[in-house]
Amino acid sequence: MTAKSFDVVIAGGGMAGTTLAWALTQTNPKLSIAIVEKQAVLQAATKSERCNQASFDSRSIALAAASVELLQQWQLWPELVANACPIKHVKVSDRGHFGKVSLQHQDYQQPALGYVLEVEHLGNLLLTKLKHCQQVTWFDANSIAHITPRQDHQELELHGGQHIQAKLLVIAEGGSSPSRALAGITMPQQHYGQSAVIANLALAKNHNFSAYERFTEHGPIALLPLTKQRYSLVYTTTSMQAERLMQLSETEFLSQMQQAFGYRAGVFSGAGQRAIYPLSLGIADSIIRHRLALLGNSLHNLHPIAGQGFNLALRDIEQLVKLLSVAEDAGSYSLLRAYQQARQTDISQVAFATDALVRIFSNRSRLLALARNMGLLALLMCKPLKTPLARHAMGYRR
Ligand SMILES: Cc1cc2nc3c(=O)[nH]c(=O)nc-3n(C[C@H](O)[C@H](O)[C@H](O)COP(=O)(O)OP(=O)(O)OC[C@H]3O[C@@H](n4cnc5c(N)ncnc54)[C@H](O)[C@@H]3O)c2cc1C
Numbered sequence: 001m002t003a004k005s006f007d008v009v010i011a012g013g014g015m016a017g018t019t020l021a022w023a024l025t026q027t028n029p030k031l032s033i034a035i036v037e038k039q040a041v042l043q044a045a046t047k048s049e050r051c052n053q054a055s056f057d058s059r060s061i062a063l064a065a066a067s068v069e070l071l072q073q074w075q076l077w078p079e080l081v082a083n084a085c086p087i088k089h090v091k092v093s094d095r096g097h098f099g100k101v102s103l104q105h106q107d108y109q110q111p112a113l114g115y116v117l118e119v120e121h122l123g124n125l126l127l128t129k130l131k132h133c134q135q136v137t138w139f140d141a142n143s144i145a146h147i148t149p150r151q152d153h154q155e156l157e158l159h160g161g162q163h164i165q166a167k168l169l170v171i172a173e174g175g176s177s178p179s180r181a182l183a184g185i186t187m188p189q190q191h192y193g194q195s196a197v198i199a200n201l202a203l204a205k206n207h208n209f210s211a212y213e214r215f216t217e218h219g220p221i222a223l224l225p226l227t228k229q230r231y232s233l234v235y236t237t238t239s240m241q242a243e244r245l246m247q248l249s250e251t252e253f254l255s256q257m258q259q260a261f262g263y264r265a266g267v268f269s270g271a272g273q274r275a276i277y278p279l280s281l282g283i284a285d286s287i288i289r290h291r292l293a294l295l296g297n298s299l300h301n302l303h304p305i306a307g308q309g310f311n312l313a314l315r316d317i318e319q320l321v322k323l324l325s326v327a328e329d330a331g332s333y334s335l336l337r338a339y340q341q342a343r344q345t346d347i348s349q350v351a352f353a354t355d356a357l358v359r360i361f362s363n364r365s366r367l368l369a370l371a372r373n374m375g376l377l378a379l380l381m382c383k384p385l386k387t388p389l390a391r392h393a394m395g396y397r398r
Pocket residue numbers: 011012013014015016017036037038039053054055056059060061062063142143144172173174175176177178179196198234277295296297298304306307308309310311312313
């Protein structure tokens with residue numbers, strides 16, 4: 001039996017994998033692309049069933065301004081914008097202490113500091129587009145069983161029994177990726193002992209496009225503005241406390257959230273379905289291997305404190321797409337080296353900064369509390385200090 005051959009095989013059809021596939025169709029119409037996805041995404045008949053896919057769950061993500069520019073380049077943004085809520089003001093505070101920082105979009109001559117999007121909208125759009133795309137072959141409800149490296153391709157045997165070949169295999173299977181392990185790449189995990197509880201909260205009055213982030217001794221808690229007078233809540237706390245929050249009735253849950261945020265962010269009038277995510281930090285010990293590249297959470301699995309995971313994945317995709325658009329051989333050593341060089345500094349810097357934020361702001365030491373509050377105060381009072389912070393938050397690297 002002859003194996004079907006593809007230029008690029010993407011393992012994992014979640015947020016990062018499908019965005020890469022679509023971006024490639026927009027920039028390189030000659031590439032043949034396959035997606036191997038564990039879940040039966042194509043069989044799901046209805047819109048709501050499709051959104052049950054793990055990657056496109058009830059979560060919302062904050063997209064930096066630079067990420068929105070990428071989604072615009074790949075012709076996705078016009079169909080997403082109606083469901084995206086601009087963040088015009090960001091208010092950061094440390095509970096029980098004096099330090100506060102606020103960022104305003106006008107100060108940076110931007111229409112918004114970023115946007116918040118419920119991921120199911122991105123999922124519906126990408127799956128609909130890719131389902132009907134001639135350039136893309138799906139192997140859904142399937143996964144890779146064996147990877148055999150050959151000089152000019154990777155030979156892949158799928159659990160469904162199919163044999164396929166890839167000039168380049170891109171692994172985008174999320175944080176606990178079996179194909180990454182098959183390729184011999186490890187991702188050491190540091191568990192924070194924290195979990196994030198997420199839910200959408202309805203508001204009695206409008207949020208005025210403001211996002212709130214508060215640091216508490218158990219972890220950061222955030223409210224991101226959503227369309228239709230709602231907030232997306234990300235409540236980080238100890239794993240035990242998070243489990244308890246999941247068990248509360250809606251009224252008890254709302255009352256605890258109101259207590260945590262006070263009334264500055266408004267009065268919460270309802271809470272949607274809750275979900276819980278255990279939090280850890282993991283960086284793969286290698287970005288590339290022979291004819292293989294890692295992408296998204298398979299490469300970097302971060303705490304959501306700074307809302308950086310998918311923004312970072314979009315920059316991985318940007319690089320890979322750029323390199324593939326001029327490559328003669330999709331999996332050549334020079335292309336993979338260039339990808340590694342282009343990505344390693346950004347990933348290490350964002351992972352380091354995110355980890356430092358978690359540790360500094362979850363620490364009960366009074367001295368550290370004073371230092372971080374002085375830091376927040378200095379940021380508040382000094383615009384030249386705030387500018388690099390805001391540019392970073394907007395996803396601009398320079
Ligand atoms: C609470 C929370 C809030 C967040 N907020 C933000 C934010 O505001 N901004 C931001 O940028 N990021 C945010 N993130 C991070 C963001 O959600 C992730 O970076 C993003 O989901 C990564 O996408 P991915 O496709 O790499 O992985 P995943 O979303 O995990 O998708 C992996 C895909 O691979 C499939 N798969 C798994 N195993 C296999 C296999 N063996 N074979 C085939 N397919 C497989 C899965 O079914 C899935 O479809 C947040 C994360 C959390 C938990």
